[in-house]
Amino acid sequence: MNRWLIVIFASLAGLIGFANPVQAAAPERVLLVYDSENIQADGQYQIDSLSRILASLHIVVQRENMSAYRSGTLTDQRFSGVITMVNWHQSRLTNAQFLRDRTAFTGKKLHIGQNLTAAEQAALGAGQILTHQQYTLQDTASGARQLLPFMSDQWSLFPATGERIGTLQQQGTDRQYAFGTIRGNQAYLPTYSASGLTNVLSTRLLAQFFAGRAAEQNPVLVLTGVTPVSNLPLLRRTTAFLRQQGIPFTVSATMTALNPELPEHSAYLRALAQVQLDGGVIFWQVPEVYDLTAQTAAILRQQFNAQLGEAIKEMVYPVGISAPGYWQFDRTFRQSLTPADQTVLLPDPRNYDLRRYAPTTTAAPLPQALAALAWAEENTMTGVEALRFAAPTALTIALPTTTKNFQALRRQVRRWPQQTWRALGEDPVARQLQGARHTVAITAGQYTVDGQEAVLGQRAVPHAQAKRTATAASQVNAFTRWQGTVLLIFIIIALAILTAFLLYGRRIYRNQFQRKGPKP
Amino acid sequence: MTQFKNKIKQFGRMVQQWCSPALFAVLAAAVIVGLLLFVPPLNGYADNGDFYRMMDAVGLYHRLGQPYRIVAYINPTYGIRQYFNENTAALFSSQPLFIRPAIWLNQLVFNRLVFDIRFQGIIYYVLFLGALYLVVRAVTRGRGLRQYVLAAVCVFVFADSSYTLYFNSLFGEAAMAVTGMAAVAALLLLARREIRPAWRRWLLLAIFLFSAGLLITVKQQNAPLALSYMVMALGLLPLLPRRKKLLAAGVLAALLITGGMTYKLITPEFQNINRCQTMTRGMLLMDKNPGKTLKEGKINPQFALLRQSVYYQSYQPVNTRGTVVQRDFVQRFDFVWVLRFYLTHLPAFGRILDLAAKDGQLTQVKAVSNYSAASGRTKQAQTHYFTGFSSFMGTFFPAKFAFYCLFVAVMMGLYAGGAYLGFRRHQAWPIMKLAVVTGLGSIIIGVMVISVVGDGDADLAKHLFMVAQSTDWLLILLLSDVTNQTLFREPETAV
Structure with missing residues (x-):
């Protein structure tokens, strides 16, 4: 009997462990450094979306604005990864201390957006810079496709070989580039979006790169x-x-x-x-x-x-x-x-x-x-x-x-x-x-x-009506509460009596001028 | 002993000779109010969150690097914008006409960058003393001892700290306190026989028009008061010869247009706030079965659950500015709908009017502090300095709407008697008094009804500001007429 119990318990425990592999490991910590919130282009919602996806991957994220980054924040002891998010590439905002720390950092590095540094380019291998293009984003695993908006910015793109997530099909040609690129400890996403196939593939990259798994699950x-x-x-x-x-x-x-x-x-x-x-x-x-x-x-x-x-x-x-x-x-x-x-x-x-x-x-x-x-x-x-x-x-x-x-x-x-x-x-x-x-x-x-x-539809807790407790009014309160009514009634009565007197008095007054006795 | 008595008599005569009751009142009030406003610790009303409406309009801002306190303490200083002010006024108001001079004065004698709220106090203080002078002139006759007592009562009533604390704040009530006093006093004086030279009459007429106009436009909720001031202005008719009746018509039309314009200029944001709150803080609160009433009005009954909340309430399950609440609730009814509800549910109307009556005499705003943080007082500390009259009225004036109605009816009855006799004797003064009493009475009743129909019980004590002042006016008028025995007759000459 006891042995059976142990077997059941063990299989249950295994089931829990299997169903929830995320909870078993200590959460990873990732530093997300963004150049700007770029509120004008709703960039803050991109940061929010990215943070929520990281939370769902059981990764603890620390967000820093690049300008507020302090030297020594990004260390191998504190973080297992770093994400550089370029929200406002035209500003070319950068922070030398951050770049120095990132170069020294040996954990996983993801770059989202434009303005790749030379070191990042080198880590990612040979790529090319393209501008004024339209791409169709494709997911070879699921067969999903999405036409991306026309892009007039400069994107660094890498060949669709090696470890990649999704491909970008250049319109009008048969050239293909990788959407998400992973090369050892360096990964790259040319753009990020809070919805659509871009988001699906970005999520997959995040899961694969930081959590080391990309098992698909139902929403x-x-x-x-x-x-x-x-x-x-x-x-x-x-x-x-x-x-x-x-x-x-x-x-x-x-x-x-x-x-x-x-x-x-x-x-x-x-x-x-x-x-x-x-x-x-x-x-x-x-x-x-x-x-x-x-x-x-x-x-x-x-x-x-x-x-x-x-x-x-x-x-x-x-x-x-x-x-x-x-x-x-x-x-x-x-x-x-x-x-x-x-x-x-x-x-x-x-x-x-x-x-x-x-x-x-x-x-x-x-x-x-x-x-x-x-x-x-x-x-x-x-x-x-x-x-x-x-x-x-x-x-x-x-x-x-x-x-x-x-x-x-x-x-x-x-x-x-x-x-x-x-x-x-x-x-x-x-x-x-x-x-x-x-x-x-x-x-x-x-x-x-x-x-x-x-059981749904059946009461578990008896339905008890909350009893109202009567509030005790102080003597003064009680006085002021009744005083108004009492005074009101008193004045109405007094007014009524006064009016009666007035009418009565007026009659007496008028009677003084009226002839008494029979008319002549 | 007799020598001492003589000394007193001599002193009294000297006062009588050199100092009229009006001047006496002004001097007394100057000391009392001056101590409150300008002598440390600084007193006033703290920001309840509404100051931004005026600050944005006149170019003031929260000083950088200093804590800006709301409710808990007064902010003694504000920054003055040095560059273009891109803020549009949150509402149409005449109040900047009072604040701008204060800023100029501040920049002239104190600082170009920092605005001290006491300069606002100075502007209102000077205007208040002028208005008080008119008030005492209007209710006293001659220089008898009783007139000095009347003057003292006027000081006791109108210089009460609950009113004068507004001066050191950016609340519109400060302007209402001063203009409300000046408008009625100017009208009463206009009808007095002894005001002879024509320019003085024109001046008084101008004071009345200006004050009433400013009062009506200082806040949107004052727009309906235009009607009350029109009723008061009707008292001008017997004063004017037939051919100048057109002038009176012009005055009436000007008041009406001002009121209409003020009402028209209420921004949609404020309309939505008021609409929402008249339900959540009024109808839904008073109705026994609010869901049923909403359903009858073809509104989703679930909105009954917004009961008790205010428009910008935090910790709400739903955003009042979101599409669902706006489209399915706020835009589904108007004030006529609410008024119809109250008229068909009289017990609920009675309950909310009694609630208004309860707040009618509570003039000292209890929610906000009277002190600055530097005073070392606790948060939201209240001053008790010279608040005798407001405390008395708040405690003992019957808090029943029916009593207010009765009070107004009795006052109108009394003055109707005098006006009837005045009409027969061709005296303008008693008729003017009836017009003024009727106008003040209509303010008392009208403001209560409009407040509860327009905004429920939200901010009730502040909305009812004019009720308290009008009640004060009626009591002072009655006291003056009883003292001078002028209730039913106008004395031939000054006593």
């Missing part, structure tokens, strides 16, 4: 924009449609615990419970924070616990957290990411200023992160039946807000008929979300709440 479908004020009938229609199509999905939902007494509060949570019955997994999405203070971490913790408590009451069991990428780079925010085993890193929001209270250059190490990518933006690829990524990826699609949007979502699903999705809920590894009062976990589709098995 997770994540429905975003689900909020307490969402259109619930449309939410139900969407999830029912996904269930009909047999697509497992995850919902990144913000929650509220501000007005639990309103029927709309439980209506929202009931809709989320229905989402789970339709095969969806719920991720708790962090709120939008505009003004950070020293209390922010405490407020977020309190909100999270309150909202988790409310959710569990209505049989909604969030098992992960989703947050914008920049939350990794703030000590205040990152505390909110720790309760979850699994995190979806969403792109940085564009409709409000990103404020930080205790900014850090190093990202918070997360146990398992999924980098979000807008699904619709992958439609630019052709010749591919299904999307597969070298890093854990969440393909996001916004919850439809109108019937027209819903039709668009249906079209999007039908556009990728061969797409296989990873079902987060079916993972054999236990993933848990730890609140102050409750712990929710999911293993192979089985939810547990505080260690007890929870």
Whole structure:
């Protein structure tokens, strides 16, 4: 009996180790040095995208602006790799100290963008500089193709031989160049994009170069924009449609615990419970924070616990957290990411200023992160039946807000008929979300709440109505509260009496002038 | 003993001879307010986050290398932009007319680069003393002892720190405090028989027009006050000969246009803020079943969950400026919709109006500090210096909307009696008083209704600033008329 138990335990442990090879090794550390955020060309979102992909590869990234780089930061002891990202090649921003440290550095070096130094050129081998070209990017492994926008910059390109990721087919000729090039410890990407085939191949290069593996995996479908004020009938229609199509999905939902007494509060949570019955997994999405203070971490913790408590009451069991990428780079925010085993890193929001209270250059190490990518933006690829990524990826699609949007979502699903999705809920590894009062976990589709098995659609925790405590008013308060009413009534009565007197007096006054007795 | 008595009498006579009640009030207020504003520790109101609206418009900025404090402490100094100011004004306001002279004065005598907020204080201080002079002239007659007591009461009421603290700030209420006093005082004086030379009357008319115009345009929410000041200006009609009635019509039209223009120039951003908050901080808060009401109005009932939040609220599950909230919520209703809701849900309307009534006399802004960080006080510390009147009114004035209605009705009834007699006796003054009382009454009721319909209970105490001042005016007027026995008659000559 005992031997069997050991065998089962050992095979389970092996399964966990197999399914999650990333967690076994200590996280690699990579230094990302960029020349500029280049906000004018939305360069900051490229940096954000790259950081999130590195986080999903379980690589801890430290970001430095080139101008702020300090000598001695990049050493073999601290980092296993360095990424030089040129976001604004026209500026030709550079830092002699960084270049010196990078030359001395013996770890892995990746250059993204233009302005390759002579040393990098030499490490990459013979290449040529091309300008004013149009290329078709091809992935020989999957057969995917994508026509890149016309390029008027100068790209250093290397022959499509040796270790390479994807090829660039020059339009009008049969010349081919490597897209991603790896030569020993030096790698190169001529450009980077947060979407499309460029992103798929860049991710593969990052995985192969830094993590030493490029096993392709299925993406997770994540429905975003689900909020307490969402259109619930449309939410139900969407999830029912996904269930009909047999697509497992995850919902990144913000929650509220501000007005639990309103029927709309439980209506929202009931809709989320229905989402789970339709095969969806719920991720708790962090709120939008505009003004950070020293209390922010405490407020977020309190909100999270309150909202988790409310959710569990209505049989909604969030098992992960989703947050914008920049939350990794703030000590205040990152505390909110720790309760979850699994995190979806969403792109940085564009409709409000990103404020930080205790900014850090190093990202918070997360146990398992999924980098979000807008699904619709992958439609630019052709010749591919299904999307597969070298890093854990969440393909996001916004919850439809109108019937027209819903039709668009249906079209999007039908556009990728061969797409296989990873079902987060079916993972054999236990993933848990730890609140102050409750712990929710999911293993192979089985939810547990505080260690007890929870069946979807059945209450695990008895639904108790919170009793309101009566507030005791002080004597003065009580006086001022009643004083107004009492005075009001008193004055109305006094006015009524006065009016009566006035009328009575007026009659007496008039009577004085009226003749008494019979008219003559 | 008798010698001592004589000395006092002699001193009293000297004061009577050299110092009118108005001058007495001005001198007293100058000392009281001067101590508050200019003698360290510096007092005023701290930034609640709204100062940027004015700072951007007039070219001030947070000084570099120094902490800029919000709410917790006053910022005593600001940087003055030396180069082109690319910011457009966040809103249309007459307030820069008060701030710019302060900056010029500052640059003339103090510093070209650094603006000390006390120079703003000086501008308002001088204007305030002038307005107070007019107020006391308007409510006193002659130099009897009682008139000096009346003058002292005026100081006690209008120089209360809760009003004068605004002077050392970039809040529009400072301008409202001064212009509100001057406008009504000018009208009351205009109708007085003893103001003889024509140029003085023209001056008073100009003061009224200027003050009312500035007051209406200082903030968008004051736009509807144009109607109240029009009602007050109706009191000019009996003063004018038939052929000059056109002038009065011109004055009325000018006020109306100013109000209309101010309303028209509200930026879409502010409209959205107000629209959103009238729901989240008003209707949704007061309604027992807000989701149902929203559904009846063809709005997604889930928006009831935005209850209690404000427009720029942090830690929200949804962005109020995002498309979903804007398209499906904010753009789905207007103020007529909200007003119709309140009129069909009278208990909810009553509850929110009572909430407004509760804040009606709370003039000292409790949310922001009165001290600078250098004073060493705790954050958001409040001064209690010369706040007797506002504390008294805040505590004991009945906080019921019905009481305000009753108060206004009784005041109008009293002055209607006087006006009726004035009409028969061809006296302009009692008629003007009725017009002024009606105008002030309409401010009290109107501002409360507009505030709650326009912005819910958000910033209520600040929105109701004019309610408190109008109540003060009505009480002072009544006190003056009772003291001078002029409620129903105008004295032939000065007493």
